Amino acid sequence: MKEIEKIDEMKRLRQQLAEPVGLVPTMGYLHEGHLALVRQARVENPSVVVSIFVNPAQFGPREDLKSYPRDPERDLALLEKEGVDIVFMPSVAEMYPAQFSSWVEVGKITERLEGASRPGHFRGVTTVVAKLFNIIQPNKAYFGQKDAQQAIVIKKMVADLNMNLEIVTLPTVREPDGLAMSSRNAYLNPQERQAALVLYQALSLAEQLWSQGEKDAERIRQEMTALIQKQPLAEIDYVSIADAKTLDELDRVSPPVLVSLAVRIGKTRLIDNIVLE
Numbered sequence: 001m002k003e004i005e006k007i008d009e010m011k012r013l014r015q016q017l018a019e020p021v022g023l024v025p026t027m028g029y030l031h032e033g034h035l036a037l038v039r040q041a042r043v044e045n046p047s048v049v050v051s052i053f054v055n056p057a058q059f060g061p062r063e064d065l066k067s068y069p070r071d072p073e074r075d076l077a078l079l080e081k082e083g084v085d086i087v088f089m090p091s092v093a094e095m096y097p098a099q100f101s102s103w104v105e106v107g108k109i110t111e112r113l114e115g116a117s118r119p120g121h122f123r124g125v126t127t128v129v130a131k132l133f134n135i136i137q138p139n140k141a142y143f144g145q146k147d148a149q150q151a152i153v154i155k156k157m158v159a160d161l162n163m164n165l166e167i168v169t170l171p172t173v174r175e176p177d178g179l180a181m182s183s184r185n186a187y188l189n190p191q192e193r194q195a196a197l198v199l200y201q202a203l204s205l206a207e208q209l210w211s212q213g214e215k216d217a218e219r220i221r222q223e224m225t226a227l228i229q230k231q232p233l234a235e236i237d238y239v240s241i242a243d244a245k246t247l248d249e250l251d252r253v254s255p256p257v258l259v260s261l262a263v264r265i266g267k268t269r270l271i272d273n274i275v276l277e
């Protein structure tokens, strides 16, 4: 496994890789959710590149860029075991030199949900992902359903800008009790870890109500909200029932529907979602 920090070196090595090349972009502090993407990339491609880059451009000024968990040595050991060919781990100065001034913006769907709560977030995501696609030139790139809106936004960018690759989305990997795996779970103390279950409980409630025939989206939002409000450590950012393609909020549940939420548990902001089909 090669560890590469320089863009020129990455581009040079790319020429020698057997195609198709699969890319898994990450911010590191890897868990089983990331590794599921790596394993699928390994199955589908003779060459697998994983990028590790905590992208400052996608963090707001009051967000957790500085404290974001990092453990490159552990990440490299995990990726080595998965048989990854190249780990691309550039510095911030390598990706954003002083004179950097070009940005990729995808428009309307980036203004909803995460985009509404985190202004500028998706501009940072799409810019760094476009740069990674240009540098690594993957044939396929792998993203998790855990960040449902991100996957939708990346697919839209690829379609709108005629990028020459396939985007693969894989299911959310959960802890045995239902909590979606996330690098940010490392912030939770034991009490908060227990409280964080409320996200999955609220999603499960939505699924249950829907499968019992409830079609009124507002009714489901209200039931989810009431459940979360019973948890004293939880503070709701949003609870959404939206069209899974346009991300428009719905009055009536008509599948496929993205049920998604962002909830603060103490200081930690967690997101999760399910799709009703």
Ligand code: AMP
Pocket (backbone or CB within 6 Å): 025, 026, 027, 028, 032, 033, 034, 036, 037, 142, 143, 144, 145, 146, 147, 170, 171, 172, 173, 174, 180, 181, 182, 183
């Ligand atoms: P991150 O390091 O948080 O930027 O995540 C890198 C990639 O892993 C993104 O495509 C995420 O959607 C994906 N990912 C993160 N957590 C999970 C999870 N629990 N299950 C599946 N994919 C995930």
